[in-house]
Amino acid sequence: MTVPTHSGIALSAREIHKSFGGKEVLKGISADVHKGEHIAIIGPSGSGKSTFIRCLNLLELPDAGTLDLQGERVFDADRRTSASSVRALRRRVGMVFQSFNLFATHTALENVALAQKLVLGRDKNAARKRAEEQLERVGLQDHMQKHPSQLSGGQQQRVAIARSLAMDPEVILFDEPTSAIDPEMRVEVLKVMKELAEAGMTMLMVTHEIQFAQQAADRVMFIADGEALATGTPQEMLVDPPHERIHRFVKAVSGVV
Amino acid sequence: MLDSSYVIEGLMITLQIWVGAFLLSVILAVPVAILRRSDNLLLRFIGGIWAWIARGIPPVAWLIIIYFGLSLGIISEVPVYAAIVGLGVVNSAYIGDSIRAGLDAVPTGQWEGAASVGMNLRDTLFRVILPQALPVMLASTAAYSITLLKNTAIASIIGANEMVFYAYNASQVGVNPLVAFLTIGIVYLLFTIPVGLFARWLDARVMRSTTGVAS
Numbered sequence: 001m002t003v004p005t006h007s008g009i010a011l012s013a014r015e016i017h018k019s020f021g022g023k024e025v026l027k028g029i030s031a032d033v034h035k036g037e038h039i040a041i042i043g044p045s046g047s048g049k050s051t052f053i054r055c056l057n058l059l060e061l062p063d064a065g066t067l068d069l070q071g072e073r074v075f076d077a078d079r080r081t082s083a084s085s086v087r088a089l090r091r092r093v094g095m096v097f098q099s100f101n102l103f104a105t106h107t108a109l110e111n112v113a114l115a116q117k118l119v120l121g122r123d124k125n126a127a128r129k130r131a132e133e134q135l136e137r138v139g140l141q142d143h144m145q146k147h148p149s150q151l152s153g154g155q156q157q158r159v160a161i162a163r164s165l166a167m168d169p170e171v172i173l174f175d176e177p178t179s180a181i182d183p184e185m186r187v188e189v190l191k192v193m194k195e196l197a198e199a200g201m202t203m204l205m206v207t208h209e210i211q212f213a214q215q216a217a218d219r220v221m222f223i224a225d226g227e228a229l230a231t232g233t234p235q236e237m238l239v240d241p242p243h244e245r246i247h248r249f250v251k252a253v254s255g256v257v
Numbered sequence: 258m259l260d261s262s263y264v265i266e267g268l269m270i271t272l273q274i275w276v277g278a279f280l281l282s283v284i285l286a287v288p289v290a291i292l293r294r295s296d297n298l299l300l301r302f303i304g305g306i307w308a309w310i311a312r313g314i315p316p317v318a319w320l321i322i323i324y325f326g327l328s329l330g331i332i333s334e335v336p337v338y339a340a341i342v343g344l345g346v347v348n349s350a351y352i353g354d355s356i357r358a359g360l361d362a363v364p365t366g367q368w369e370g371a372a373s374v375g376m377n378l379r380d381t382l383f384r385v386i387l388p389q390a391l392p393v394m395l396a397s398t399a400a401y402s403i404t405l406l407k408n409t410a411i412a413s414i415i416g417a418n419e420m421v422f423y424a425y426n427a428s429q430v431g432v433n434p435l436v437a438f439l440t441i442g443i444v445y446l447l448f449t450i451p452v453g454l455f456a457r458w459l460d461a462r463v464m465r466s467t468t469g470v471a472s
Contacts, residue, residue, distance in 0.1 A: 059369055091375035101370030105388040114384060115374035167374055
């Protein structure tokens with residue numbers, strides 16, 4: 001796969017800085033995600049890759065930097081950010097968490113329908129219909145009435161993906177979506193993600209699944225110590241890494257001794 | 258013999274103080290809990306000071322301070338009102354803790370899940386957080402309300418004519434004190450039964466929902 005050059009930029013992050021308690025976790029990371037593009041973010045634990053992706057939908061408020069969606073400025077750290085503009089951005093940028101974060105007291109169907117009704121103002125029937133479609137899409141048509149606690153990790157994560165999809169986001173962010181799932185159940189989540197990618201969804205994924213990144217990503221970004229060390233095609237980054245640091249990382253997570 | 262109409266009359270006043278103080282404490286507890294959960298250090302400090310003072314001073318002292326000390330306002334002179342305000346203040350710290358514990362029991366992921374789909378604070382609270390926090394809050398609130406019921410006995414000190422007041426008066430005019438106080442003791446006990454059962458039922462519900470069986 002190559003970088004699609006024919007389409008515009010869906011999401012652009014410029015010089016994102018973030019510190020926690022005086023420790024600089026992000027030292028100015030920039031990224032452009034083209035429409036329909038799939039970017040995998042890899043890097044060691046504590047490198048700031050999760051913080052970076054959380055900054056992109058303002059779950060963390062960057063200390064410096066800007067965010068553009070479809071060329072429109074949606075965040076500027078130098079200006080006051082209202083709660084409503086944060087919500088407006090989150091309506092357009094979906095998020096799938098490592099720990100699923102499904103609403104515990106709601107069924108799978110309600111999890112997918114709730115925000116459609118409350119945030120998008122869809123009526124009950126339309127929201128329900130769309131929720132059913134999305135749950136079928138991720139292969140959970142037989143589990144719609146179950147609560148999160150009755151579902152496996154892989155199933156919960158697929159509900160979370162459906163919940164995000166139902167909002168018709170322009171980009172979906174994935175924050176280590178398979179890290180908290182039993183190895184056997186990861187496949188079903190990765191399969192859904194691959195289908196999404198093939199359907200043209202714009203995706204930015206923090207992941208440790210090197211093989212998956214190789215198959216599904218158009219570009220791979222390597223983050224270490226709060227900086228984007230390099231970005232390139234999966235071939236460039238994973239097969240023949242341009243940097244000794246990346247080479248070591250890829251070898252280690254691939255289980256090569 | 259202890260006149261039962263006096264017991265009933267005293268019971269009515271006891272219930273008035275109990276319910277009044279409970280409602281007042283819930284109203285006061287909401288801002289206390291919000292302050293104590295605030296990200297702002299100063300607000301958190303103010304909330305902490307309130308809880309410290311409300312809890313640190315014995316309830317009987319609170320009642321006397323309000324009854325005799327704050328004699329400028331309307332509360333004074335009417336012992337029942339002074340008792341409601343005094344016990345309401347004390348209990349607000351405990352109910353505030355219940356609310357805080359209830360909110361703390363809900364994982365941050367629930368807030369983030371709601372945020373990630375663009376939900377506002379009100380919807381997040383009422384549709385996602387409170388359904389999980391409320392059972393936790395109510396279980397401990399029910400337990401505190403039993404303590405509050407027993408604390409209403411203190412109101413007799415400032416002359417509120419609740420049950421203890423009547424039992425004491427009856428024993429002054431020749432009723433066997435043991436009979437008088439045993440009688441009202443049983444009445445207190447009877448009232449703790451429905452509250453206790455309610456608390457236990459809620460507790461069981463909380464346990465069930467946290468151990469993974471859908472409600």
